[in-house]
Ligand code: UD1
């Protein structure tokens with residue numbers, strides 16, 4: 064059996080450190096709840112821990128503990144998630160020791176991650192399973208090693224990590240640094256944590272001191288160092304600049320996944336996707352499309368410029384024309400929506416529906432092939448299959464206190480500029496004349512209209528002009 068098979072079969076637990084202050088965010092909101100691709104950053108760390116197959120994921124929290132815990136309990140209900148409190152941020156080793164009570168009886172590898180590294184994915188962690196030693200870590204050699212802890216080697220062995228603030232000038236020149244991602248043998252970890260001091264430049268309990276202990280005890284420490292572009296996935300978020308960089312990196316990653324699955328992006332950098340959005344093959348995204356929340360788009364669709372879909376389900380072969388906004392709606396196969404349409408919560412559009420410019424829908428169902436092509440408000444309504452809603456039709460669904468339903472039957476024809484005063488029903492195949500204010504039901508197949516009788520007054524304009532001129536003359540004389 065190779066080391067790889069041995070490595071991956073070891074039991075795993077995960078500790079996620081997230082009790083730091085995050086002051087550089089300059090925010091009321093704790094750092095790990097700031098979103099990247101629509102999810103709080105810490106979501107990605109917890110999800111990664113579970114993907115690794117961890118028996119337990121322990122999250123160490125301090126500030127806004129209740130808020131973070133409430134979010135994670137909701138997002139990962141039923142998963143083996145535990146919460147530890149670090150009352151004061153006394154350093155990374157102290158943070159991990161706060162998690163230890165939740166690891167009682169565990170034997171295997173304890174993976175230690177941070178809650179602020181949203182682009183870290185399982186591929187980057189894979190080498191940890193195969194490295195030798197009681198402590199294994201992922202390092203990086205970035206162009207600017209900045210203030211990261213330096214990896215000090217003795218020959219091939221990793222001898223210790225020296226924090227930037229504790230470094231000699233020679234140590235500062237080391238290009239290999241600690242990314243803060245570890246796999247540690249549990250017995251070694253539990254045994255050693257309590258023996259670490261805080262005699263250093265920051266007066267903190269340094270988790271990185273474990274390296275020296277492993278090396279000196281002959282248990283071994285090792286590092287897998289990522290170089291070039293791959294190292295950028297390891298970068299933590301400390302301020303809004305790094306938050307924006309992490310977001311861009313995540314966006315590029317999500318786009319690549321969709322493109323490889325058959326989705327076309329006309330101008331990739333000008334789209335915005337949330338994590339978890341689904342898009343079918345042969346769908347095309349024009350510039351400035353945003354797909355957010357639990358949105359799912361089918362195959363062979365066109366999303367034109369400026370389309371914003373939130374929690375929206377789109378079937379196959381749909382065209383969403385430019386600048387359409389949709390929230391909590393469903394769009395049926397081969398429908399054409401927009402430009403400038405607004406679909407609100409509870410909109411359910413059947414196959415081949417047409418919803419055109421400046422049409423707003425809310426809690427409205429439209430049957431297969433129904434049309435509302437221009438300038439309408441359809442709220443609390445059911446529109447039958449193949450019904451035609453004329454330009455300027457509105458449902459008067461609200462009397463200032465209560466909402467009422469409108470029903471338009473299959474194949475009905477609603478003339479332009481009609482007000483459907485709810486509650487009201489238009490029967491199957493019925494017609495409503497243009498300009499009607501409809502306050503009572505229309506039977507199947509009937510015509511209804513309300514229209515003031517027309518008057519025509521011949522010569523009125525000329526008589527009016529003469530009267531005006533006469534009045535002007537008498538004033539100037
Ligand atoms: C740490 C490492 C450093 C490494 C760097 C990578 C130590 C001593 N140093 O630096 O070698 O290059 O990470 O990013 O570990 N945290 C707590 N409680 C605390 C302190 C920190 O939960 O008391 C959490 C933070 O929220 C964060 C993580 O631990 O998620 C790392 O802390 P941070 O202060 O960013 O890292 P450094 O200690 O500067």
Ligand code: CA
Pocket residue numbers: none
């Ligand atoms: Ca620190």
